[in-house]
Amino acid sequence: MSIRTLRQLIPARQVSDGAGVKIKRSLGLSQQLRLDPFLMLDCFGSDEASDYIAGFPPHPHRGFETVTYMLHGHMLHEDHMGNKGHLKSGGVQWMTAGRGIIHSEMPQQESGLMQGFQLWLNLPAAEKMKAAAYVDIAPEHIPQAALAGGGQVKVIAGRFQTDELTLEGAIRGLSTDPQFYxxxxxxxxxxxxxxxxxxNALLYVYEGSAELPAGQQPASAGVHHAAVLSQGDTVHIKALADTKAILLAGKPIGEPVAQYGPFVMNTPAEIEQAIRDYQAGQLTGDQPMQAIQI
Structure with missing residues (x-):
């Protein structure tokens, strides 16, 4: 058994995205703050409507996947093919941009708490130009279970496994084998x-604080910190208070990353082509959009 230890602690920083939505970003603050295959991790959360009401008007993507996990609130996703998906409290949308998609994500509430995460997950070169698709996962279809000693786990992707429990997630079988708990x-x-x-793996604490192995002495990860873990086959977490955290892990792709805003490819030439395609109205081609409800 090889215990993963704390390798790096990344404090999330408040930034603005979309049409002025206030978010806390950890991964993705710079090109150095990525964790292959993860490109970006945003946490949004406010009960002030002015922090989120403008939403994310129509914008393009190519070359990666977005995962939106809504803890509280209601967002409407619409895309260039006319599909609509309602993302409500506890639900997930897993979208593969592939060759290209133009979509919007707009709040469907004028007050109250809106809270959740958006993760950008890279695609290998062989999959960057495949047809776009997305899966909407209703809250009742996300596997969850009680943990030994209290608490619980929801498994959005991958396989959660302890000595007492094995639980398969809602999303499985992707090339990067993502784990999202x-x-x-x-x-x-x-x-x-x-x-x-x-x-590669990290733990992001969004309530409370957690203790992780870190060499001679354990170290703590406080709220809105991303704890990047070393390699190993085992993760040990101790909650220092009532704690909520997401754990992410994925198989590294190991390929060059070229990014320009919402386009993530392997070379600058591919980025330039994506920009030309978008300007010419050919980003998405004639591909059908596959929408699946789970």
Whole structure:
């Protein structure tokens, strides 16, 4: 058994995106703050409508996947093919931009709390130009279970495994083998789980604080910090208070990354082509858009 230790702690920084939505960004603050295959991690959360009401008007993507996990609130996704998807509290949208998509994500509430995450997950070169598709996952279709000693886990993607529990997630079988868990732990609770040893992994705390192994002495990860973990096959987490955190892990792609805003390819020439395609109205081609409801 090889225990993963804390390698780097990235404090999230408040930035503005879309039409002025206030978010906290950890991964993606710079090109150096990526974790292959993860490009960006945003946490949004406010009960002030002015922080989110302008939303994300129509914008393009090419070459990667977006995962939106809505903890609280209601967003409407619309795309260039006329598809609509309602993302409500507890739900997930897993979108593959592939060759190209133009979409919007707009709040469907004028007050109250809106909270959640958006993750950008890279695609290998062989998949960057495939047809766009997305899956809407209703809250009741996200597997969840109680943990030994209290608390619970929701498994959005991959396989969650401890000595006492194995739980398959809603999304499986992708080339980067992403693992995406939402952990709710009680103060003082400890959990030890298995991960594929070669995957890159991080823990993002969005409520409370967590203790992680870190060499001679354990170290803590506070709220809105992304804790990047070393390689290993086992993760050990201790909640220092009632704690909520997402754990992400994925198989590294190991390819060059060229990014310009909403386009993520392998070379600058491919980025230039994406810009030309978008300007010419050919970003998405004639591809059909596949929409699946789970």
């Amino acid at each position: 939402d952990l709710h732990l009680l103060a003082g609770q400890q959990v030890t789980l298995q991960l594929p040893a070669a995957h």
